[in-house]
Amino acid sequence: xxxxxxxxxxxxxxxxxxxxxxxxxxxxxxxxxxxxxxxxxxxxxxxxxxxxxxxxxxxxxxxxxxxxxxxxxxxxxxxxxxxxxxxxxxxxxxxxxxxxxxxxxxxxxxxxxxxxxxxxxxxxxx
Numbered sequence: 001x002x003x004x005x006x007x008x009x010x011x012x013x014x015x016x017x018x019x020x021x022x023x024x025x026x027x028x029x030x031x032x033x034x035x036x037x038x039x040x041x042x043x044x045x046x047x048x049x050x051x052x053x054x055x056x057x058x059x060x061x062x063x064x065x066x067x068x069x070x071x072x073x074x075x076x077x078x079x080x081x082x083x084x085x086x087x088x089x090x091x092x093x094x095x096x097x098x099x100x101x102x103x104x105x106x107x108x109x110x111x112x113x114x115x116x117x118x119x120x121x122x123x124x125x126x
Contacts, residue, residue, distance in 0.1 A: 012083050015059035020044070021052050025075065028062060032074040 015021055020042065027033060027041060039049040053073060056062045060079035065072040 012059045012061055012079055015055050015061055016083070018052065018055075020049075021056055024049075024052060024056060025061065028073060028075045032065070032072050035071045035073065038073060 016025065023041070024038060027038060035046075035050065035053065038053070039046045042049055053062065053064075057064055057073075060076055062073050063076050065074070
């Protein structure tokens with residue numbers, strides 16, 4: 001029986017579902033940034049970026065540090081590790097699919113190679 005369900009806005013997956021929030025996480029990969037520096041990267045208002053930051057903070061994906069008048073944001077790797085762990089089985093699935101695709105393409109290329117050589121030889125003859 002489920003006793004507690006996180007709301008979409010506080011779950012890590014709900015937070016990263018939004019492309020603006022994913023872009024914020026990408027910017028923070030380089031290191032800690034102030035709220036103003038983050039907001040400068042988006043064509044929306046600072047209050048809109050602030051709302052996105054709040055969702056990421058409540059989801060535990062970023063940390064906030066206050067220093068005088070400034071707020072600094074950084075990634076919280078612990079919660080991102082949880083997301084990464086959940087994605088791990090899917091990476092295995094895609095790795096297998098990509099390996100299947102590679103084998104298909106290589107086999108198709110090998111099958112076509114003799115025909116391509118024959119076609120090229122016919123073109124060279126005067």
